[in-house]
Amino acid sequence: MAVSPAFAALEPQRLSALPSPCYVIDEGQLLKNAQCLGALAERTGCRVLLAQKAFSNYDFYPLLAQYLAGTEASGLFEARLGKEEMPGGEVHVFCAAYREEEFQELLEYADHIVFNSPAQLAQFGPRAKAAGKEVGLRINPQHSTQEGHAIYDPCAPGSRLGVTREVWDQQMTPELMALLDGLHFHTLCEQDSDDLASTLQAVEQRFGDVLVQMKWLNMGGGHHITRPGYDLPRLEACIRHAQEVWGVTVYLEPGEAVALNAGYLVSQVLDLVENAGVRIAILDTSAACHMPDVLEMPYQPPIYHAVAGGEGDHVYRLAGPTCLAGDVVGDYAFDQPLHIGDTVLFGDMAIYTTCKNNTFNGMPLPDIWRLTPQGHTEQLTRFGYRDFKMRLGREKE
Numbered sequence: 001m002a003v004s005p006a007f008a009a010l011e012p013q014r015l016s017a018l019p020s021p022c023y024v025i026d027e028g029q030l031l032k033n034a035q036c037l038g039a040l041a042e043r044t045g046c047r048v049l050l051a052q053k054a055f056s057n058y059d060f061y062p063l064l065a066q067y068l069a070g071t072e073a074s075g076l077f078e079a080r081l082g083k084e085e086m087p088g089g090e091v092h093v094f095c096a097a098y099r100e101e102e103f104q105e106l107l108e109y110a111d112h113i114v115f116n117s118p119a120q121l122a123q124f125g126p127r128a129k130a131a132g133k134e135v136g137l138r139i140n141p142q143h144s145t146q147e148g149h150a151i152y153d154p155c156a157p158g159s160r161l162g163v164t165r166e167v168w169d170q171q172m173t174p175e176l177m178a179l180l181d182g183l184h185f186h187t188l189c190e191q192d193s194d195d196l197a198s199t200l201q202a203v204e205q206r207f208g209d210v211l212v213q214m215k216w217l218n219m220g221g222g223h224h225i226t227r228p229g230y231d232l233p234r235l236e237a238c239i240r241h242a243q244e245v246w247g248v249t250v251y252l253e254p255g256e257a258v259a260l261n262a263g264y265l266v267s268q269v270l271d272l273v274e275n276a277g278v279r280i281a282i283l284d285t286s287a288a289c290h291m292p293d294v295l296e297m298p299y300q301p302p303i304y305h306a307v308a309g310g311e312g313d314h315v316y317r318l319a320g321p322t323c324l325a326g327d328v329v330g331d332y333a334f335d336q337p338l339h340i341g342d343t344v345l346f347g348d349m350a351i352y353t354t355c356k357n358n359t360f361n362g363m364p365l366p367d368i369w370r371l372t373p374q375g376h377t378e379q380l381t382r383f384g385y386r387d388f389k390m391r392l393g394r395e396k397e
C-alpha cells in the first residue's frame with residue numbers, strides 16, 4: 001500500500017508507547033517546511049509569516065522563528081500570543097471588525113494592522129498611525145478560484161471580506177488614502193501558484209493604480225507551498241512581479257504550508273459494530289471534537305496503512321464516540337481486519353486541529369506531544385477535567 005506524504009517522514013514505532021488519543025507534532029517535518037519557506041524568503045526578499053489560526057502550538061515558535069519573519073493574527077489573543085511567544089518577530093493582524101474596547105491593547109502587540117472596510121479604517125486608522133503602526137486595508141479582487149467551495153471563497157458574491165473596487169471608489173477619501181501603508185488580499189485555500197498568478201492579474205487590473213502608492217502588499221495565505229509538486233518558480237515570479245511593478249515589500253502569511261503533514265493523531269478502536277452490512281469502528285477520538293475540519297471543510301484525512309474509500313476486504317467506517325450521528329471520519333479500506341484495541345493513526349493533524357478542537361459531549365482534549373527529529377517524544381500538555389469545566393461556568397475557590 002502506497003504511503004501518503006502525510007507519513008513520509010514517520011517511523012511509526014516511535015509513537016507506539018504514546019497514550020491514546022493524542023496529537024503528535026513532528027518537529028522534523030515542521031523544520032523541513034520552515035526551511036522551505038525560509039529559503040523562499042531568502043531567494044525573493046519576501047517576508048513569510050505564520051498564520052496562527054492554522055497552527056499556534058507555541059512550543060515550536062522558537063524553531064519557526066529561525067526561518068519566518070513573524071506571525072499573523074486574527075485578533076487580540078493571537079496577536080498577544082505572537083508577541084509573547086515569537087518575540088522579535090513582526091506581528092500582523094487582520095480582523096473583519098475590531099472592537100473599541102480591545103483596540104488600545106492591540107496596539108501594544110501589533111506592528112501591522114489591516115482593516116476590512118473604509119469605515120473601520122476611519123475609526124481606528126488614525127490611532128494606529130499615531131502609535132507608529134503600519135496600516136493596511138484588505139481588498140477584494142473579485143476573482144474566485146475555488147469552485148463549489150463558497151465557505152472558503154472570500155471572493156464569492158456577497159462576501160464581507162475585503163473592499164471591492166466599487167466600494168473603494170465610493171468611500172476612499174484622500175485623508176483615508178493618506179493613512180495607508182499597504183494592501184492585503186487573501187483569496188486562496190490549499191492552492192497552487194497558478195491561482196495566485198490569475199488572482200494577481202485581477203489585483204493589477206482593479207488596484208494597480210493604488211498599489212504604486214503603497215509600501216507593501218500582503219498576499220494572505222492559502223498558498224500550499226510545502227506540498228510536494230507545488231510550483232515554486234511561478235510563486236517566485238509572482239512575488240518578483242509585485243516587487244518590480246509596484247515597488248512593494250511582499251508578505252505571505254500561510255498557515256497550512258507551515259505545518260503541512262507535520263502532525264498525527266493517535267487513536268484506538270474502542271468497539272466494532274455493524275449496521276446493514278456497514279462495519280463501523282468506534283474510535284476514542286471524534287471528528288466533531290478533535291478534527292472539526294473533517295466535518296466543516298469537509299475532507300477525509302489520511303490514515304496510516306489505509307486508503308480512503310470503500311473498496312477491499314477490510315473496509316470500515318471510522319466514527320467518534322460522541323452522540324452526534326454525523327460524527328464520522330469516513331470509510332477506509334485497511335490492509336488487515338481491525339480489532340478492538342488497534343491503533344488508528346491519522347496524518348496531517350497539526351493544522352486546524354489543536355487550535356480548533358472542543359470538548360463537546362465532555363470529550364477530553366487529547367494531549368499534545370512533540371516528536372523530535374531524533375525520534376524522542378515529549379509530552380507538552382496535561383489536559384483534564386478542568387479544561388472542560390472552566391469554559392462552562394464560575395470556578396469554585
Ligand SMILES: Cc1ncc(COP(=O)(O)O)c(C=O)c1O
Nearest residue numbers: 051054186220221222254255256
Ligand atoms: C487572512 C488570512 N490569512 C492567512 C490565512 C491562512 O490560510 P492557510 O492556512 O490556508 O494558508 C487565512 C485563512 O483563513 C486567512 O483568513
